Amino acid sequence: MNYNRLTSKHKNSLREMVSKDRFSTGESNLNLHSKDQSHHPPSMPEAVIWPVDRFEVSEILKYANKNLIPITGWGSGSSLEGNPIPVRGGIVLDFSQMNRIIDIREKDFQADVEPGVIYQDLNEKLKYSGLFFPPDPGARATIGGIIANNSSGTRTVHYGSAKDYVMRLSVVLADGSYIKTGTRASKTSSGYDLIHLLVGSEGTLGIVVEATLKLTGLPQELSAAIATFPNITDAGKAVYQIRRYGLDPAALELLSTECIELINNKKGLGLTAAPTLFIEFHGPSVTYLSEALKMAQEICNDSGCTEFRSGLGRDERDRLFEARHELAEMIFQNHPDCNVQILDVAVPITGYTSMISKAREITDAAGLTGYALSHAGDGNIHLCLAGKKGNRKDWDLIDKISHEMVAEALSLGGTATGEHGVGIGKKQYMADEHGDSLEWMKKIKKLFDPNHILNPGKMF
Amino acid sequence: MNYNRLTSKHKNSLREMVSKDRFSTGESNLNLHSKDQSHHPPSMPEAVIWPVDRFEVSEILKYANKNLIPITGWGSGSSLEGNPIPVRGGIVLDFSQMNRIIDIREKDFQADVEPGVIYQDLNEKLKYSGLFFPPDPGARATIGGIIANNSSGTRTVHYGSAKDYVMRLSVVLADGSYIKTGTRASKTSSGYDLIHLLVGSEGTLGIVVEATLKLTGLPQELSAAIATFPNITDAGKAVYQIRRYGLDPAALELLSTECIELINNKKGLGLTAAPTLFIEFHGPSVTYLSEALKMAQEICNDSGCTEFRSGLGRDERDRLFEARHELAEMIFQNHPDCNVQILDVAVPITGYTSMISKAREITDAAGLTGYALSHAGDGNIHLCLAGKKGNRKDWDLIDKISHEMVAEALSLGGTATGEHGVGIGKKQYMADEHGDSLEWMKKIKKLFDPNHILNPGKMF
Numbered sequence: 011m012n013y014n015r016l017t018s019k020h021k022n023s024l025r026e027m028v029s030k031d032r033f034s035t036g037e038s039n040l041n042l043h044s045k046d047q048s049h050h051p052p053s054m055p056e057a058v059i060w061p062v063d064r065f066e067v068s069e070i071l072k073y074a075n076k077n078l079i080p081i082t083g084w085g086s087g088s089s090l091e092g093n094p095i096p097v098r099g100g101i102v103l104d105f106s107q108m109n110r111i112i113d114i115r116e117k118d119f120q121a122d123v124e125p126g127v128i129y130q131d132l133n134e135k136l137k138y139s140g141l142f143f144p145p146d147p148g149a150r151a152t153i154g155g156i157i158a159n160n161s162s163g164t165r166t167v168h169y170g171s172a173k174d175y176v177m178r179l180s181v182v183l184a185d186g187s188y189i190k191t192g193t194r195a196s197k198t199s200s201g202y203d204l205i206h207l208l209v210g211s212e213g214t215l216g217i218v219v220e221a222t223l224k225l226t227g228l229p230q231e232l233s234a235a236i237a238t239f240p241n242i243t244d245a246g247k248a249v250y251q252i253r254r255y256g257l258d259p260a261a262l263e264l265l266s267t268e269c270i271e272l273i274n275n276k277k278g279l280g281l282t283a284a285p286t287l288f289i290e291f292h293g294p295s296v297t298y299l300s301e302a303l304k305m306a307q308e309i310c311n312d313s314g315c316t317e318f319r320s321g322l323g324r325d326e327r328d329r330l331f332e333a334r335h336e337l338a339e340m341i342f343q344n345h346p347d348c349n350v351q352i353l354d355v356a357v358p359i360t361g362y363t364s365m366i367s368k369a370r371e372i373t374d375a376a377g378l379t380g381y382a383l384s385h386a387g388d389g390n391i392h393l394c395l396a397g398k399k400g401n402r403k404d405w406d407l408i409d410k411i412s413h414e415m416v417a418e419a420l421s422l423g424g425t426a427t428g429e430h431g432v433g434i435g436k437k438q439y440m441a442d443e444h445g446d447s448l449e450w451m452k453k454i455k456k457l458f459d460p461n462h463i464l465n466p467g468k469m470f
Numbered sequence: 471m472n473y474n475r476l477t478s479k480h481k482n483s484l485r486e487m488v489s490k491d492r493f494s495t496g497e498s499n500l501n502l503h504s505k506d507q508s509h510h511p512p513s514m515p516e517a518v519i520w521p522v523d524r525f526e527v528s529e530i531l532k533y534a535n536k537n538l539i540p541i542t543g544w545g546s547g548s549s550l551e552g553n554p555i556p557v558r559g560g561i562v563l564d565f566s567q568m569n570r571i572i573d574i575r576e577k578d579f580q581a582d583v584e585p586g587v588i589y590q591d592l593n594e595k596l597k598y599s600g601l602f603f604p605p606d607p608g609a610r611a612t613i614g615g616i617i618a619n620n621s622s623g624t625r626t627v628h629y630g631s632a633k634d635y636v637m638r639l640s641v642v643l644a645d646g647s648y649i650k651t652g653t654r655a656s657k658t659s660s661g662y663d664l665i666h667l668l669v670g671s672e673g674t675l676g677i678v679v680e681a682t683l684k685l686t687g688l689p690q691e692l693s694a695a696i697a698t699f700p701n702i703t704d705a706g707k708a709v710y711q712i713r714r715y716g717l718d719p720a721a722l723e724l725l726s727t728e729c730i731e732l733i734n735n736k737k738g739l740g741l742t743a744a745p746t747l748f749i750e751f752h753g754p755s756v757t758y759l760s761e762a763l764k765m766a767q768e769i770c771n772d773s774g775c776t777e778f779r780s781g782l783g784r785d786e787r788d789r790l791f792e793a794r795h796e797l798a799e800m801i802f803q804n805h806p807d808c809n810v811q812i813l814d815v816a817v818p819i820t821g822y823t824s825m826i827s828k829a830r831e832i833t834d835a836a837g838l839t840g841y842a843l844s845h846a847g848d849g850n851i852h853l854c855l856a857g858k859k860g861n862r863k864d865w866d867l868i869d870k871i872s873h874e875m876v877a878e879a880l881s882l883g884g885t886a887t888g889e890h891g892v893g894i895g896k897k898q899y900m901a902d903e904h905g906d907s908l909e910w911m912k913k914i915k916k917l918f919d920p921n922h923i924l925n926p927g928k929m930f
Contacts (some may be wrong), residue, residue: 117714140716160659171657173666174634191907194883195816196848199620199630199670199891201904201929202911206633206666210659228715254577256600256687265497282637294758301754356655388656402512423654431659447651450918451662456915458910467659 011462013098015076016056020185024057024101027069032060032107043084043094043102045337047149049349050092050434051396055082055102062107064182064219071217074101074463079318082456082465083213085155086128088147090338091433093159097467103217105154111135112220119225120177120194125154125218132223141225142367144169147429149334157218159431160210164334167387168260168292171429173209178222183215184459194222207454212431215458227323229260229292233299237287237310238317242266242370242382244365245285248313249386251252252289252306254360260304261290262387263334264366269381273333276340282317286346287386288330334383341381341394348396349407351435355419356390356423368418369393376407390428392417417442432469440470471922472576473558474538484517484561487529491647492567503544504555507609507798509809509857510552510894515542515560515562520566523712524642524679531677532646534561534923539584542925543673545738546588550798551811551893553619553672557927560662563677565614566901572594572680579685580637580654585614585678588926594682601685604629608795614678619891620670624794626848628720628752629686631889633669641668643675644919654682659919667914672891673925684854689752693759694787697747697770698777702726702842704747706823707774709846711725712749712766719766721750722824722847723794729841731808733793736800738835747846748790792842801841808856811820811895816850816888817877828878829853836867850888851875877902892929 016035024031034040035057044052054227061067074081080100087094096102111127116139123132131141145156146163156160157179162171178192189463191204239245245264252262264287265273271283287310292304300321307318322330324350324394341350353467357365366382369391373380381394393415397404416426416439426439452470455462474480476495485493494500504512508764522529534541538881540560547554556562569586576599593602607615608622615621622631638652651664652845668675676784677882699705705724712722724747725733731743751762760781803812817825820880826842829851833840841854844897853875857864876886876899886892886899900908912930915922 066592068576082873092751095488116816117710117820117822119713121820129917160663162657162659166657169620173663187906189907189910191910193816193885194818194905195850195879195885195888196819197622197626197816197850198885199631199889200885200887200896201511201632201900201908202671202675202914203620203666203669206663209484209663211662215538215662227718250577253579294753294761298754310712356653358575358580358654359656360575360577390655400652401743417656425660426660427807428655428657429659432661434661441662443653444651446647447664450649450651450659450664453917454662454914456557457913 011079011466013100015099016079020077020079024059024070025072027212028059028061028066029463034058043104046087046089046092046094048092049089050095053095053097055096056099056100058102058104060104060107061175064188067103067219068186068188069132069420070101070103071182071184075185075461077462078461080466081463083154083158083217085126086150086154087147088151089155089159089433090354090430093431093432093433093468097434103154108424114139116141118194121223121225123153123221123223125152125221127153129153129156136205139422140228142228143175143223143225145172145175151371153221154218156197156215157209157221158211161344162260164263164331164385166385167262168258169416173206175224176205176209176225179205179208179218180220181216181218184461184464192222210431210459212433212468214469215464216453220248230294231296231299232260232290232292232327233362234288234322234325234330235303235306235318235320236281236322237289237315238282239285239315242285243363243367244314245287246366248287249312249360250311250362251309253387255305255309257302257305259289260292260385261288263288264384264386266382268379269337269383271345272340273337277333279333288334290327302387337383345396348393348398350396351412353393353415353426354430355415355424355426356388357422357424359389361422361424362386362389365391365418365422369415370390372414373412376411378407388428389424405452432467437470471540471926473540473560475559476539480537480539483518483533484519484530488519488521488526491760503556503564506547506549506552506554508550508552509894510555510831513555513557514559515556516559518562518564520567521562524640524648526644527563527677527679528646528648528678530563531642531644535645535921538633538921539923540926541923543614543618543677545586545612548609548611549615549619549893550814550890551895553891553893553928555894558893565612566728569681574599578654580608581683581685583613583681583683585612585681587613590612590848596685600688602688603635603683603685603728605632617669617678617681618671618673622889624721624723624791624845626845627722628639628718630848635684636665636669636681637684639665639668639678640680641676641678644924645920652682670891672893672928674915675924679846690754691756691759692720692750692752692787693752693763694748694782694790695763695766695778695780697740697749697775699775699884700744702745703823703827705747706826708770708775710749710819711769711773711824713847714766715764717762718750719847720752721748721749723750724844724846726842728839729843732804733797734798737793739793745860748794750787785805796842798833805856808858810854810856811872813853813872813875814888814890815875815884815886817879817882817884819849821882821884822846822849825851825878825882828874832871832874836871841881848888849884860872894928897930
């Protein structure tokens with residue numbers, strides 16, 4: 011697709027669509043919107059616009075569509091596959107000023123929000139209602155970004171992904187037209203499910219300007235445990251057995267020795283430096299939780315666990331999960347001269363042990379420092395590899411490892427991307443993963459966005 | 471769309487694609503495939519074919535597409551909105567011979583099945599693994615039909631609908647091409663979600679020839695209760711309060727007096743003839759269940775409950791839910807000279823009380839016998855109205871009531887169809903419910919099935 015570069019005429023027209031202070035071509039703004047938290051190389055947009063309502067979004071898209079100008083939506087830039095990097099230039103739409111929590115309907119377990127709302131802010135506001143929005147990708151992700159990437163996180167093993175929490179969407183399409191889709195009823199079998207088509211489409215089919223989210227009740231009780239293992243394979247076996255015996259953890263995270271050492275270092279948690287499971291249960295009563303933890307302990311012991319600390323209270327649990335959420339950032343800081351690739355694959359749970367062992371094995375063989383952290387209960391594995399910036403040898407090796415990991419995940423019936431989306435990094439695996447159905451995804455893209463102005467260079 | 475009637479040449483060609491005994495133009499077979507369990511008038515297909523594998527389905531669709539012959543998929547004919555009635559004639563594909571349970575991967579909580587599998591048969595086979603497939607639309611629905619209509623049922627309030635249990639689909643498209651979509655990993659954010667686009671599309675976008683289903687663990691303990699109320703409005707209030715206080719029933723069904731009388735009559739259950747809630751909890755322990763039931767009892771009492779029978783065991787509970795599942799059939803039998811319309815709408819839970827009261831009110835005002843039965847916990851209401859076959863006055867009245875009920879549901883932010891699909895009966899409400907997004911559904915239909923051969927006359 012041949013896009014037009016922004017001319018002065020374009021810029022003047024666009025500037026007039028919004029107030030002057032919400033249109034920028036300033037270097038620092040362009041810079042800020044040229045990169046996300048991934049290792050993918052930055053690419054500058056030609057302008058950044060901060061819309062405040064759907065009418066502005068419509069007008070901008072209509073204009074961009076007519077003038078063949080790329081449009082890339084922007085939440086907080088916390089994504090990990092280059093999803094919002096404007097690789098073809100054009101306009102970045104930054105939604106930080108569309109961040110109103112429009113309505114909380116506590117009694118219906120629903121909230122209407124704009125895409126720029128930070129999910130932690132929503133949960134903070136919901137705190138006293140006893141409700142929350144479960145997907146927790148970490149960082150300060152926005153609802154718009156969470157919807158675009160079908161994000162999930164540590165609680166997905168019990169609560170599900172973003173796709174399970176979106177009831178209604180208001181969307182501006184490529185030509186500037188506006189649709190509302192979905193229902194406020196808790197279930198429907200009316201018409202095609204456009205909601206799920208849009209969730210996870212990474213802003214390539216339309217731009218979400220409002221969402222009705224399903225909320226759920228905060229757990230009545232919670233309790234957590236830490237289990238330490240002599241090696242990552244034994245830890246992986248425990249994960250599989252916990253799932254296999256039908257225990258229903260609210261979080262089941264596996265961290266490699268390198269991760270634990272880093273956490274100890276930065277947070278002084280004094281954990282045993284070995285492969286470690288964080289296990290959390292949510293439940294209706296203390297009795298229920300202690301039963302679940304007891305079963306988890308038995309399973310871990312049978313899998314070779316060397317240390318099991320149970321019954322962690324809310325404070326200690328919060329410190330652990332805070333550290334878990336900050337881990338990516340800690341890894342970045344630990345390698346200031348490097349870029350870090352956070353590989354994201356997911357496999358059926360029977361494949362988990364072999365997948366996590368393979369990660370260990372190929373990282374060791376390559377002589378690299380690899381941080382394996384994983385939403386283990388979902389069979390979702392992240393392998394973080396640091397490569398010196400611009401060092402061809404490092405990055406060839408990292409690419410090779412990525413290919414091997416993805417190939418292994420796909421051969422086990424899994425996916426090339428569990429929660430980070432396709433973005434730039436996973437495009438190359440789409441054909442292998444989706445086969446002939448990829449052509450239909452492309453046809454849908456063409457139907458919704460015939461000029462390919464929406465987030466070009468991603469997904470396909 | 472102008473379709474071609476089947477000529478002898480067509481029939482000969484089609485007969486050659488399958489074995490002789492699996493192609494029929496016999497009157498009784500055409501008759502059997504001309505109607506479902508709804509009140510919608512029958513319409514005869516021109517031929518019925520029983521395919522046994524995807525290759526046959528491909529060949530038939532390719533031929534039908536080239537020759538403009540309508541194709542309608544058929545499960546067990548248990549749907550309630552005329553969804554599989556071949557209103558434009560053509561070929562019915564009956565999937566009763568594609569009913570293999572191909573693989574049960576217990577350890578991954580997954581099963582691969584063909585579309586003709588009856589869901590109860592799958593659950594029977596799963597029994598000893600401690601797993602089950604939760605959607606339970608009743609009747610002897612097939613997995614293909616359940617997927618096509620995004621069916622749900624009595625357990626949806628806790629376990630979700632069909633859409634929450636489909637991981638991977640193999641589909642033959644209108645032109646005979648074959649795609650596989652989805653993953654066996656428990657989560658993914660790779661590419662567009664074609665799974666959810668196909669689930670609930672009522673066989674208008676493609677024909678499912680194999681599905682990977684997610685399974686879930688059978689509850690460790692269950693307990694049920696029956697609560698009787700002086701009127702339907704008070705019962706509705708109790709439903710709302712149970713949801714509002716975050717209780718998590720596995721079933722929360724509301725039956726009107728007429729339903730209870732019918733059940734007593736046919737099954738001799740001796741229930742008090744009054745609006746009645748069936749409440750069921752699934753949980754990890756007996757203690758948990760008794761706590762939940764105690765809270766439910768308090769809420770019911772506060773809402774005016776006159777009788778609360780708690781702690782029903784598995785046998786008594788099974789009898790109740792068996793009666794509940796057979797209710798539609800009982801209603802049909804109770805009115806042998808009538809057709810019965812089973813209206814299906816769903817609203818956000820805050821609208822439930824007013825919706826159920828309105829159903830009572832307008833049925834009484836019309837002087838009709840109305841059976842209100844509802845998956846109350848989902849805000850999903852069924853109103854069954856019997857009208858003498860061919861009696862214009864009865865059916866004008868029933869149509870009027872339906873319009874009022876749907877209009878009320880939509881005005882409350884709900885849906886014209888909670889679980890029965892659009893079929894024939896709900897087409898007229900699609901524009902009101904979906905607004906401008908309906909055009910995009912039509913565009914998707916045209917993309918997947920440009921000749922409109924798949925289940926024509928439905929959905930739009």
